[in-house]
Amino acid sequence: MLNFLDVPTSLSLASLEVGHHLYWQIGNLKIHGQVFIVSWIVIGILVTASLLATQNAQRVPKGIQNLMEYALEFVRNLTRDQIGEKEYRPWVPFVGTLFLFIFVSNWSGALVPWKLIRLPEGELAAPTNDINTTVALALLVSLAYFYAGFSKKGLGYFAKYVQPTPILLPIAILEDFTKPLSLSFRLFGNILADELVVAVLVLLVPLFVPLPVMLLGLFTSAIQALVFATLAAAYIHEALEGHGDEHHE
């Protein structure tokens, strides 16, 4: 996309490819290979870290166990703050995995020099800068809060659409579409924009100048993971609580 800037070969590290994908063909389905490769690495990191942390769990934590316990307490507190003491426990794995997966994905995109690995087409990057990934996660969040609502109240869940007044019914219905839309586009846009800004700056000034933006990118990546997980938990809480009592926290 930005390759029109006729860059010398020394700057080829910085060239950008947006919209190019490494296509894999499965049957007559096309998938984006580069997204899956990096997501498998991310999953590998998460599972390896978990296994290392839990295989010899001590009462007094040390090293990686300490780190992973910190992560666990972090996502537990996040979930509890949003969903509430009573019902947060079953949702910790879902919200926590959301946070960890997005966080590690974002940071892998920001920290790992994927450009050094050449692919036949497209380039490796954070899985979260592909709209498919973010939409998949956002739809899962939608499914999760619908599941939460229905499992708690059965068909009474629909009461929340007309509860304060039926006039708001269209808006309530619209909300169910805007929620996944905003979730997915927020994450996708932030990560992609961050990578683009870094790439453009690297293209213009290869040394040092992009560093503050890269740091900002790390910050943004972490915040976006936090925002995604927090909003997911908040939506689930809303579905569990019903429309009437969502404001008295």
Add this chain to the structure above:
Amino acid sequence: MFDFDATLPLMAVQFLLLAALMNVVFFKPLTKVIDDRNDYIRTSEADAKERLAKAESMAKQYEADLAASRRAYQATIAAAQAEAQQVVDQKIAEAQQAAQAQREQAQKELDQQKQAAMQSLEQQVDALSREILDKLLVGI
């Protein structure tokens, strides 16, 4: 940029599998570890509190025992002192009595001897005076 394809559902399925896997290898075991640790801390805290209370009550008990035994030995000392005083008084009284008795005895003996001496002196005076009388009367 916005080309949706089979990546989406596959990624969703993959994420669900990841969540399930993470639940097994990460969330369950570490939550258990943390909960166990909290339980352990809670029970050992309760245990320590209990033991502290026990130690405090024992210290109180010992103090009470100490006070009681202090009172007891003070009473014993007082009793012993009183007894000793009594003995001393008794002994002194006895000695004084004995001394008195001895003095009286001695006085009695002295009087007796004095009397005896006086008697014998009187006799001698009598005998002498009779002799004197005889001698005087012979001359007549």
